[in-house]
Amino acid sequence: MNKTWKLAAAAALWGTAVLAVPATAGSLDPSSVSARPAPMVVAQAGAAAPAAHAPGAPEAGHGPEGGESHGGFPPFKPANYASQLIWLIVSFGALYFLMSRVTLPRIGRILEERHDRIAKDLEEARLRQAESEAAHVAYEKALTEARGKANAIAGEARNRLTAETDANRKALEASLNTKLADAESRIAATKTSALSHVRGIAVDTTNAIVTTLVGAGAPQQDVEAAVDAALAAKSN
Amino acid sequence: MTIDPIHQFEIQRYVELLKLSGVSVSFTNSAAFMVGIVAVIFFFLTYATRGRTLVPGRMQSVAEMSYEFIAKMVRDSAGTEGMVFFPLVFSLFLFVFVANVVGLVPYTFTITAHIVVTAALALLVIGTVIVYGFYKHGTHFLHLFVPSGVPAFLLPFVVLIEVVSFLSRPISLSLRLFANMLAGHIALKVFAFFVVGLGSVGALGWLGATLPFFMIVALTALELLVAVLQAYVFAVLTSIYLNDAVHPGH
Numbered sequence: 001m002n003k004t005w006k007l008a009a010a011a012a013l014w015g016t017a018v019l020a021v022p023a024t025a026g027s028l029d030p031s032s033v034s035a036r037p038a039p040m041v042v043a044q045a046g047a048a049a050p051a052a053h054a055p056g057a058p059e060a061g062h063g064p065e066g067g068e069s070h071g072g073f074p075p076f077k078p079a080n081y082a083s084q085l086i087w088l089i090v091s092f093g094a095l096y097f098l099m100s101r102v103t104l105p106r107i108g109r110i111l112e113e114r115h116d117r118i119a120k121d122l123e124e125a126r127l128r129q130a131e132s133e134a135a136h137v138a139y140e141k142a143l144t145e146a147r148g149k150a151n152a153i154a155g156e157a158r159n160r161l162t163a164e165t166d167a168n169r170k171a172l173e174a175s176l177n178t179k180l181a182d183a184e185s186r187i188a189a190t191k192t193s194a195l196s197h198v199r200g201i202a203v204d205t206t207n208a209i210v211t212t213l214v215g216a217g218a219p220q221q222d223v224e225a226a227v228d229a230a231l232a233a234k235s236n
Numbered sequence: 237m238t239i240d241p242i243h244q245f246e247i248q249r250y251v252e253l254l255k256l257s258g259v260s261v262s263f264t265n266s267a268a269f270m271v272g273i274v275a276v277i278f279f280f281l282t283y284a285t286r287g288r289t290l291v292p293g294r295m296q297s298v299a300e301m302s303y304e305f306i307a308k309m310v311r312d313s314a315g316t317e318g319m320v321f322f323p324l325v326f327s328l329f330l331f332v333f334v335a336n337v338v339g340l341v342p343y344t345f346t347i348t349a350h351i352v353v354t355a356a357l358a359l360l361v362i363g364t365v366i367v368y369g370f371y372k373h374g375t376h377f378l379h380l381f382v383p384s385g386v387p388a389f390l391l392p393f394v395v396l397i398e399v400v401s402f403l404s405r406p407i408s409l410s411l412r413l414f415a416n417m418l419a420g421h422i423a424l425k426v427f428a429f430f431v432v433g434l435g436s437v438g439a440l441g442w443l444g445a446t447l448p449f450f451m452i453v454a455l456t457a458l459e460l461l462v463a464v465l466q467a468y469v470f471a472v473l474t475s476i477y478l479n480d481a482v483h484p485g486h
Contacts, residue, residue, distance in 0.1 A: 007333045007364075060455050070275050073242060073245075074242065074245040074246045074247055074350070075245055075350045075351045075352070075414070076416065077247070078350070079260070080247040080264070080266075081352045082245070082259045082260070083247070083249070083260065083261050083262045083263075083266070083267060084263050084267070084347075084350060084352050084353055085265070085352060085356055086261055086268060087263070087264070087266065087267035087270050087271070088347075088356050088357075088358075090270075090271075090354055091267070091270035091271050091272075091273070091274045092270070092357075092360075093328065094274055094322060095273075095274040095277060095278070095330075095331055096324065097326045098274070098277075098278045099323050099326055099327045100280075100323035101331075102282070102329075103278065103281045103282065103285075104303065104322070104323055106281075106282075106285055106288075107285055107299055107300060107303045108266065108303070109280070109288075110285060110288050110300065111291075111303065111304070113288075113290070114290055118289060162300075201456060217272060223255060223325070
């Protein structure tokens with residue numbers, strides 16, 4: 001998309017070179033074109049004149065001293081401008097091409113990949129964090145539920161045990177009461193039977209005492225009557 | 237030994253390639269350094285990013301930092317639309333930067349100490365501004381010279397000033413770099429000649445030669461700063477000028 005203006009910019013640079021070439025052409029001394037190491041002197045006053053036009057206007061490059069290939073101030077010698085410009089265009093053009101096509105996309109890709117990777121990792125970390133938070137919430141919920149259930153189970157067990165204990169106690173009490181009643185009735189019966197034997201024993205004892213004291217037995221009816229009278233008096 | 241601080245700027249023709257109507261096109265020391273600089277830049281950046289590692293090593297960091305440094309510079313001055321010029325500014329910065337720094341090494345040639353080179357680079361920038369400006373905005377590009385909100389009676393003067401300031405840009409852009417490189421190298425060479433000259437006198441001369449020697453050390457550090465700074469200034473000004481091509485309205 002930017003082809004057009006790039007081409008135009010390249011054309012502008014070429015134009016500079018083309019303008020510079022005629023400037024060097026007129027002032028060249030053919031005999032001194034070869035690479036002769038020149039005895040140098042410090043820049044002469046003449047160098048100032050090319051200095052004024054050199055940056056902006058190479059087309060006006062007919063400086064008084066500029067044409068000589070030896071002597072003079074090297075940066076202001078138009079004879080060398082063509083070589084420098086053409087090699088600048090070649091080398092800088094190559095650099096621009098290599099940078100824009102090869103190197104910068106390459107570094108850009110590295111940076112982009114790193115950026116993507118970091119963004120991805122951050123995203124994943126965020127996901128993991130959300131997951132762990134959800135797990136934590138689920139754990140808390142499960143814990144609460146389990147605690148509630150445990151409480152319910154414990155309560156139920158307690159109630160059941162209480163009921164069982166109550167029932168056992170009641171059954172025990174009932175059986176104990178029954179046994180107590182039995183025992184009491186048995187005691188009463190024993191007491192009654194024992195008491196019924198008392199009269200016979202008393203009669204016999206009385207008989208024996210009377211016989212021992214008097215030496216002769218008393219009539220049975222008298223003894224019994226006396227014992228009955230004594231018992232009646234005692235029981236009253 | 238002749239005192240000649242200018243000799244270092246001499247163009248030496250190695251091979252004459254062609255000769256058109258008296259104009260010689262040769263492979264010179266300047267050309268050799270230009271080609272070498274391009275090769276150094278390209279091979280360094282390619283070698284530095286060979287691993288394409290997620291966590292960059294030292295060299296890959298240098299490549300990435302230069303990329304992000306220039307990308308930020310262009311985006312800050314010319315906006316996102318200005319990023320079409322990112323390869324141009326990146327190439328210009330690295331070319332000038334490596335040329336300046338390589339030129340500080342003794343016995344090397346400094347291509348940016350030649351006005352024709354810096355002028356061509358400056359004209360490339362301004363030419364790009366003009367061509368892209370007219371291509372993108374048509375005649376609206378001329379609004380660059382007509383600021384809004386200026387009273388009518390002042391407008392001719394303002395337009396004149398704007399035009400002059402626009403035209404002076406390539407001159408200042410090229411002369412700044414050229415003059416800095418030239419002056420620095422001449423100063424270094426002059427002090428170096430002092431050392432040699434005084435050193436040949438005798439014992440007292442040796443003593444006296446230490447002063448310019450330390451001066452050279454200090455100047456070399458200063459020139460390194462200037463070399464880096466001028467490359468940076470060139471790139472920043474290029475970004476700012478290119479902003480006019482992208483956004484001609486003030």
